[in-house]
Amino acid sequence: MEQNYKRETFKRASLCRNFENETYKQIQNKKLKLPVYLSAGQEYIAASIAQYVEELSILPDIFIQHRGHSTYLSFGGDPVGLVKELLGKKDGCANGMGGSASIQCKEKNIYGHDGLMGSNVTIGVGSCYASKRPTIVFVGDSAVEEDYALASIGWAQTKNLPILFVVEDNNLSILTEKKVRRSWDIHRVADGFGMKAFDLQDGPENIRVGLDGVFEQPMLLNINTVRKYWHSGAGNDDENAFDRYEEEMKKIEDGKEIHEEYKNKVKEIWQSQLEKQ
Amino acid sequence: MAKSVRETIKEITRTHLTERNGLCFGQCLTAVGWVGGTLPELYEEDGMVEVTTADVANGGFVVGAGLQGRRPIYVVRYQGFQWYNAAMIVNYASKSKEIWDIPCPIFIRSIAMEGGMGPVAGSSHHSLYQRMPGTRIMAPMTPREYEFAYEMFTDHDDVYYISEHRRSYDNTEELHDIYEDAPDVVLYPIGITRFDAIKARDILKDRGIKVSICNMLWIKPWHLNKGMWKVQLRNSKFGGLVLDDDYEQGVASYFAHKMMTERGTSDRKVYTLGLDHRTAGFHPDVDNLPPSPEKIVEKVLQICYN
Numbered sequence: 001m002e003q004n005y006k007r008e009t010f011k012r013a014s015l016c017r018n019f020e021n022e023t024y025k026q027i028q029n030k031k032l033k034l035p036v037y038l039s040a041g042q043e044y045i046a047a048s049i050a051q052y053v054e055e056l057s058i059l060p061d062i063f064i065q066h067r068g069h070s071t072y073l074s075f076g077g078d079p080v081g082l083v084k085e086l087l088g089k090k091d092g093c094a095n096g097m098g099g100s101a102s103i104q105c106k107e108k109n110i111y112g113h114d115g116l117m118g119s120n121v122t123i124g125v126g127s128c129y130a131s132k133r134p135t136i137v138f139v140g141d142s143a144v145e146e147d148y149a150l151a152s153i154g155w156a157q158t159k160n161l162p163i164l165f166v167v168e169d170n171n172l173s174i175l176t177e178k179k180v181r182r183s184w185d186i187h188r189v190a191d192g193f194g195m196k197a198f199d200l201q202d203g204p205e206n207i208r209v210g211l212d213g214v215f216e217q218p219m220l221l222n223i224n225t226v227r228k229y230w231h232s233g234a235g236n237d238d239e240n241a242f243d244r245y246e247e248e249m250k251k252i253e254d255g256k257e258i259h260e261e262y263k264n265k266v267k268e269i270w271q272s273q274l275e276k277q
Numbered sequence: 278m279a280k281s282v283r284e285t286i287k288e289i290t291r292t293h294l295t296e297r298n299g300l301c302f303g304q305c306l307t308a309v310g311w312v313g314g315t316l317p318e319l320y321e322e323d324g325m326v327e328v329t330t331a332d333v334a335n336g337g338f339v340v341g342a343g344l345q346g347r348r349p350i351y352v353v354r355y356q357g358f359q360w361y362n363a364a365m366i367v368n369y370a371s372k373s374k375e376i377w378d379i380p381c382p383i384f385i386r387s388i389a390m391e392g393g394m395g396p397v398a399g400s401s402h403h404s405l406y407q408r409m410p411g412t413r414i415m416a417p418m419t420p421r422e423y424e425f426a427y428e429m430f431t432d433h434d435d436v437y438y439i440s441e442h443r444r445s446y447d448n449t450e451e452l453h454d455i456y457e458d459a460p461d462v463v464l465y466p467i468g469i470t471r472f473d474a475i476k477a478r479d480i481l482k483d484r485g486i487k488v489s490i491c492n493m494l495w496i497k498p499w500h501l502n503k504g505m506w507k508v509q510l511r512n513s514k515f516g517g518l519v520l521d522d523d524y525e526q527g528v529a530s531y532f533a534h535k536m537m538t539e540r541g542t543s544d545r546k547v548y549t550l551g552l553d554h555r556t557a558g559f560h561p562d563v564d565n566l567p568p569s570p571e572k573i574v575e576k577v578l579q580i581c582y583n
Contacts, residue, residue, distance in 0.1 A: 094376060094377055095376065095377070095378065097375070097376040097377075098376060098377070102376060102377075104377050104379075106377075106378075106379070111344065111377075111379070112373075112376060112377045114368050114369045114372060114376075115368075116364065116365070116368050116369070119337060119364075119365055119368065119369060121337070122333070122334045122336070122337020122338060122340070122341070122365060123337045123338075123340045123341040123344070123365065123369060124341060125334075125337070125338055125341060126337055126338030126339060126340055126341020126342045126343075126344075127341030127342065127344050127345050128341070129326075129338060129341065129342065130300060130341060130342035130344075130345040130347045130349075131345045147331070147333065148331060148333040148334040148337060148364075148365075149334075151329055151331030151333075151334035152331075152334045152337065152338070154329070155328070155329050155331075155334065155338070158329075
């Protein structure tokens, strides 16, 4: 069970990593004409959670943030639709309107983000209140500082909603570190609201343990992670930064083969769409 | 006995919650008074949802409920509070259909009042929403108009901003356009100014000045599409005057500009009269109120004799 979870999670992560790496190349090749927010390095968060909820046979409503390619792909969003969206096609996953930051997938209940930092926290809470369905809100460590995001987390606890807040904590707001911006921790704030809340590293086992009891009550996970590429566009802030994906690949027996398989799949998708340009 | 605007809103809300699976969000809804008596005595189990004091977050909660098809009614007690509440609504709900093909219908009851309300809470702020795409705006002042606004909301899947005014709640009468054959001036009043426009017209009539009144129920979308409105302006001697309970620099100026550039209105000028371009204080000496009948009369006389 545990090994299967890790392997299946790795597959999701591999799709995400290879998608982002290929997107990175296309940015460098100047094929993309819009700002792109790559999620490489952080993919294990969405991949682990998606695998966990699938094992529970839950199809949650998902409120995505701007750096959301990995969330979209991990929860089953169509990679072709995402490529088309990045190319500005009308049949892209957000009708060519969403670009990289406002993607969605109706079939998988993934709601787009409007670009107002942290707005998805309030909207996800309202949606969960109205539907009472399991709901996941993905938010960055910076966006969660928005006053309305904090108020929303508090209200979710007040109403005892079946909601999971996932703070993807890469420690950076563009390049400004968390310690410069605030002196508090979001999991402690949530705890102060009376919410079940944890501070975790982004390894799949940690996340799995943290998710125990999810949707039975409101929950917040602050998951520490490392953004591999620039805030926007193709570039690398630190070549020697820790890479969760590389670490986990070593632990999977056929990790390299899986990686190559997804690398080729993603490359084909991109090439096929670029040829139609 | 004829039904008032207050009773109409109350009845609509009851039906919306008890028969249509709707929700009603707002602050202090179940407090004494029930928002000027416009709400039925229903509670959270019925869909009457007390939200926090965090206005910006509340706007987001309502958007979320809109995405789930619960067609929330959102009561904002003072239109001035829209400066907080509008953020999520205009940036998400109003754009959702255009970007993602996902409608997010919300019925915003945005309530105005004046008199000792100070620098933030008083008056109407519909101009705040008017400049952003994706929202329909109406300012119903009669029972039938309110019913019509709600019917429009239920028949469509858009965000509706309903610019209400507490002074209209007791009203039981319908307000009709008044057309003169050759008016001196045509009034185009919005919201609460429609009542004082009638009073001003009576005063001016006694002075031998002929005034037509074209009631502006719709703020957005807006077209000078009523044939008679255009004819009235074209046939007027001195032009038109748009009256508003918001600042003159908002929709009033927009309408005046559109009327003057519309084909078929000849070269008639259209003037504006709304709130003074200054901050309202609490004391009557420093308040900033919508145009009174006397102020409207004074402006019309200026237009006629200047």
